[in-house]
Amino acid sequence: MSLFDTLRNTIVPVHKEGYPFVAAFFAGSLVLGWVFEPLFWVGLVLTLWCAYFFRDPERVTPQDDDLVISPADGRVSSIRMEVPPEELYLSTEPMLRISIFMNVFDCHVNRSPMRGSVVNIAYREGSYLNAELDKASKENERNGLVVETRHGQIGVVQIAGLVARRIVCWANPAQPLDAGERFGLIRFGSRLDVYLPAGAEPRVSLGQRAIAGETVIAEFNSPKGPVISRRS
Structure with a gap:
């Protein structure tokens, strides 16, 4: 950088x-x-x-409906197939889940990963485990959005962490969102999970740093396969 x-x-x-x-x-x-x-x-x-x-920087977001943009600043902590939280009514089958872990020094303003319309918002109380743990997706306090996009419905889940005690979401049902548009934040350390339907290919690797509203984390309709990476 x-x-x-x-x-x-x-x-x-x-x-x-x-x-x-x-x-x-x-x-x-x-x-x-x-x-x-x-x-x-x-x-x-x-x-x-x-x-x-609590800084809120401006970001330059790629305007391409085939691209999935990072909803948070932080480190890519998980890329795997998982069933979305049941309260979202998104899918009973595994979907591609990309997780971004935010530490206390990351910007915590959350942004929409794709353009679409909010069709469901679901809040669920829970624990405050370390958000970096995989089980935090199921056990921690969370707030999820389902967004209807041109590629189908995606899920964006705000997950409270070990230090975080407040999830803030400004989005409302039926509200249109642009890719990169601010929709909420989580105070003091947390995680964002993005659930994507079939056809999405990851464009980031485990451990990679992501910038909310700028980093492409996945792509639809791409002839390329999954990302191959190496440390150097």
């Missing part, structure tokens, strides 16, 4: 969902500084981290 890209993803506006948290961190810094002056600087560093966590 170039220096320009690093700065573009660092010095950016804070999403309004983060304002109360940034304010609370700063107020806490003032209190700590009143008790013991050096603690103010510790609190200030934490305040800056909080603002960084």
Whole structure:
């Protein structure tokens, strides 16, 4: 990543969902500084981290209905066939699932992976296991969207993590979404699962870094097979 890209993803506006948290961190810094002056600087560093966590950078999204775009910043933690959560009523058969794990330093604004219309939104309470664990898809608190696209219905599931305690979703049933459009966020560490119908081929590899709204994670109608990768 170039220096320009690093700065573009660092010095950016804070999403309004983060304002109360940034304010609370700063107020806490003032209190700590009143008790013991050096603690103010510790609190200030934490305040800056909080603002960084809630950053909301602009992204340049490819406009191609055959492409599936990453819904989150983070690391590709799983590419496998899995049955979607039952509350989505998406499929009783395994679908291609691509998972993106977000740590506490990743941007947590979530974006639609494809253009389409929301046909179902389903929230389910659950545990707060490490979101990197595969069983987190079934056991953790989650919020799922089903989006009707030109290639059929896809699922996008926000999964709370070990630290995350709040899933935010702004989308509504019947709402149209553009690829790369913001639809929610998860606070303080989490994961996004994308479920894709037959015909989708992965375009990322395990361990690869993905950028929400920009990285192509899968593709429909491609004559190419699955991605072959190597470490170098």
